[in-house]
Amino acid sequence: MTTVHKLPTELARDANGSTQHLSLRRVLSPTFFLGLALLVMFAVYVLLGSYTVTIPDFFTIVINHLTGGEKIPGASFIVMEHKLPRAVVGTMIGIAFGLAGALFQTMLRNPLASPDIIGISYGASAAAVTAIVIFGASGAVVSGAALGGALGVAAIIYAISRGGTGAGGGSRGNAAGNRLILAGVGIAAALHAVVNFLMTRADIRTAADALIWLNGSLNSSTWDRAGVLAVSLLVLIPAVIALAGPLRILELGDDAAAGLGIKVNAARLGLVLTAVGLAAVATAAAGPVAFVAFLAGPIARRIVRKPSLPASALTGALIVLLADFFASNIAPVILDGTVLPVGVITGALGAPFLLWLLVTSNRKEA
Secondary structure (H helix, E strand, O other): OOOOOOOHHHHHHHHHHHHHHHHHHHHOOHHHHHHHHHHHHHHHHHHOOOOOOOHHHHHHHHHHHHHOOOOOOOHHHHHHHHHHHHHHHHHHHHHHHHHHHHHHHHHHOOOOOOOOOOOHHHHHHHHHHHHHHOOOOOOHHHHHHHHHHHHHHHHHHHHHHHOOOOOOOHHHHHHHHHHHHHHHHHHHHHHHHHHHHHHHHOOHHHHHHHHHHHHOOOOOOOHHHHHHHHHHHHHHHHHHHHHHHHHHHHOOOHHHHHHOOOOHHHHHHHHHHHHHHHHHHHHHHHOOOOOHHHHHHHHHHHHHOOOOHHHHHHHHHHHHHHHHHHHHHHHHHHOOOOOOOHHHHHHHHHHHHHHHHHHHHHHHHO
């Protein structure tokens, strides 16, 4: 048998070729295409719809707005005060909901563990409706009440789920996760009853305002709201990045994670606080946009073939922009002029997806 020896230059060429191949695969990953799809959808959202704007006019409007130049009558207002802030806010709340859902689902190893299902969104809703109906609040006060309600319910759920656990072994960690989900479902049901009671006590106009907020809507999107969201994400996303490593290790089980030097309870607390913070600021900005947090993680997992926080964030933003574009521009054509809140569309998507997820889970277990 003849042995072929490669020269060092050939080995270097092979190594360079392998490195370039890996770099190309990394660039052309499904996450990259998700980001590209989000960029395209953002452009479609701003440029097309009931009022269309050409690309040259868009850049002219933005540049003139930033430099104080001449404004295009009508078009400048529509783009800079309606379409663009709405698209920016929609993108950011989609990212926040997508990350929140993925953190809960990955940490608890359960696709049902999203802020919609475990009561975080209902906590925000109950607090916001209380502020609207009882105190006549509006605007930033309602958003603040929603934020406080989400954080308060999260604290109650976490305290209930921690009851009776020790340092957090594998079976104990799973039991704590199941308790968290069950406690959240129970509290969500109670808060849903509270919201229904308050709605029956409100006058028609107040109930209409509360109902719009409860469905989740981007109608109140402004640059001020976008600024608050941006600052919140600048604080919370670095926390997600810092916790991504411990989260991957926690997927191995609490015993394995503890053996690898992870402080399980501290890591779980950090993950819960970060996920709740993301869901709370998104809900405070646009209301409880249904099922975005629930949908983003499983859809992203099927696209990239593995759990991925960046893919979940991009998927969440895509869902919100697609749903709101449909609600604002296509639904009025179908429904004789009726403009729907974005939460109605995402809720309609989430219900069949939940049923499909349950059916496919049962098939895997069979």
